[in-house]
Amino acid sequence: MNPTRADALLKLEQFLPLAGISYAEGRNFVPGVVSGLSPYVRHRFITEPEIVGEVLKRHSLQETEKFIQEICWRTYWKGWLEMRPAVWSNYLRDLDVLRASMASDYDLTARVAAAEQGLTGIDCLDAWACELRSTGWLHNHVRMWFASIWIHTLGLPWQLGADFFMRHLLDGDPASNTLSWRWVCGLQTQGKVYLATAGNIERFTNGLYSPHGLLAQEAPLIKESFTIHPLLPLSRPDQHVVGENTVLLVTEEDLLPEDWGIPQSDVSAIVLLHAAESYPGIGALPAAWKNKAIEETAARLEAGFQCPVHRLHLSEESPLANLHTLLQESGADSFSIMNPPVGPIRSLIEPMLSDLASNQVALRKLRRPWDEAFWPHATHGFFKLKERIPSVLTQLSLVA
Numbered sequence: 013m014n015p016t017r018a019d020a021l022l023k024l025e026q027f028l029p030l031a032g033i034s035y036a037e038g039r040n041f042v043p044g045v046v047s048g049l050s051p052y053v054r055h056r057f058i059t060e061p062e063i064v065g066e067v068l069k070r071h072s073l074q075e076t077e078k079f080i081q082e083i084c085w086r087t088y089w090k091g092w093l094e095m096r097p098a099v100w101s102n103y104l105r106d107l108d109v110l111r112a113s114m115a116s117d118y119d120l121t122a123r124v125a126a127a128e129q130g131l132t133g134i135d136c137l138d139a140w141a142c143e144l145r146s147t148g149w150l151h152n153h154v155r156m157w158f159a160s161i162w163i164h165t166l167g168l169p170w171q172l173g174a175d176f177f178m179r180h181l182l183d184g185d186p187a188s189n190t191l192s193w194r195w196v197c198g199l200q201t202q203g204k205v206y207l208a209t210a211g212n213i214e215r216f217t218n219g220l221y222s223p224h225g226l227l228a229q230e231a232p233l234i235k236e237s238f239t240i241h242p243l244l245p246l247s248r249p250d251q252h253v254v255g256e257n258t259v260l261l262v263t264e265e266d267l268l269p270e271d272w273g274i275p276q277s278d279v280s281a282i283v284l285l286h287a288a289e290s291y292p293g294i295g296a297l298p299a300a301w302k303n304k305a306i307e308e309t310a311a312r313l314e315a316g317f318q319c320p321v322h323r324l325h326l327s328e329e330s331p332l333a334n335l336h337t338l339l340q341e342s343g344a345d346s347f348s349i350m351n352p353p354v355g356p357i358r359s360l361i362e363p364m365l366s367d368l369a370s371n372q373v374a375l376r377k378l379r380r381p382w383d384e385a386f387w388p389h390a391t392h393g394f395f396k397l398k399e400r401i402p403s404v405l406t407q408l409s410l411v412a
């Protein structure tokens with residue numbers, strides 16, 4: 013699996029014939045029928061409307077309804093978190109507290125280490141922990157079972173499980189990951205806890221695992237109680253003004269600036285903003301994947317755009333001064349960025365963007381039409397957004 017646009021397109025092409033009924037019937041089985049596209053969509057080597065557009069060339073909306081709904085789960089989680097950023101900061105705060113307590117809580121430290129190393133004695137969990145660390149990916153159903161056993165059987169804090177995933181997944185995503193772990197706990201939907209059962213695991217692994225007696229049959233009390241988080245309004249995105257010369261700021265959150273709706277003739281330079289450790293303690297596999305993703309993207313953009321392409325490490329001394337110099341040298345009027353969603357990349361670059369704005373540098377914070385159309389429907393449960401899928405796809409001209 014290579015972090016390139018070419019690989020993403022190839023993977024989609026191979027999956028297209030399966031995106032209809034085969035996916036609907038096979039997606040819950042492991043390995044089952046799934047696309048494996050998540051590391052690519054996560055970093056937007058390929059976009060949601062591209063995928064949906066291609067799928068709808070081969071299948072009717074009805075046939076591929078399930079697949080499109082799954083694509084929209086990512087959108088839903090991102091929109092939901094965008095309006096409740098405190099859920100992400102609370103998660104980070106809780107992690108700090110837990111890590112500090114682990115310094116003296118040897119029992120918790122040992123139990124977490126056993127779960128991460130695949131040494132719990134629960135054969136399926138142990139195999140999945142090793143699979144995650146060695147491949148950087150797990151099937152969705154496996155992620156659900158894993159989280160359930162971690163929380164409800166082993167009684168470990170969900171935040172430490174979510175952190176284990178974030179450190180090892182190639183598709184590690186603040187919204188999909190944090191909110192899915194919270195969903196398994198029962199913190200996302202009031203009164204709904206996800207409990208893995210031996211029968212379900214046995215059925216959907218085709219008998220590979222049957223962890224008898226090891227799984228909780230009813231959810232133990234989670235100390236944290238269900239809270240309704242205040243809903244913050246979505247920010248208003250900026251639009252590119254055709255004819256304005258601009259420098260594109262590209263982050264690992266969206267590696268497809270060719271598709272930002274900015275004509276090439278308006279692009280004076282491109283800067284790839286690179287964070288050495290985009291998630292604290294990120295594992296060697298996803299770190300290498302992200303580095304390569306930035307390098308591959310730089311090479312693609314150098315070949316495709318008629319302008320200089322720079323890499324700027326955010327750990328460099330005074331990256332802001334470098335940006336100012338770059339703007340002057342390129343003769344551009346503004347910077348344009350696909351505004352990163354809630355998560356570590358936004359936290360890293362937000363201070364720099366604020367400094368630019370306060371120094372009277374024109375900064376265009378863009379949002380993709382897909383997110384702009386769907387996110388306002390992520391205020392409540394997924395159902396509300398799901399109902400709007402056909403009309404939003406029409407609005408985006410993806411269906412007639």
Ligand SMILES: Cc1cc2nc3c(=O)[nH]c(=O)nc-3n(C[C@H](O)[C@H](O)[C@H](O)COP(=O)(O)OP(=O)(O)OC[C@H]3O[C@@H](n4cnc5c(N)ncnc54)[C@H](O)[C@@H]3O)c2cc1C
Binds near residue numbers: 046150152155181
């Ligand atoms: C506990 C837990 C943690 C998770 N952590 C992450 C994470 O960090 N990053 C991440 O990208 N996904 C996460 N997911 C969602 C999901 O498991 C993966 O996106 C999925 O396994 C990707 O495999 P695929 O591309 O073959 O999916 P397919 O089934 O082929 O689906 C196509 C696309 O739809 C989207 N999608 C499918 N299912 C989901 C879902 N449940 N939630 C959100 N989007 C979905 C993905 O973009 C995926 O690539 C998590 C799920 C759980 C239960």
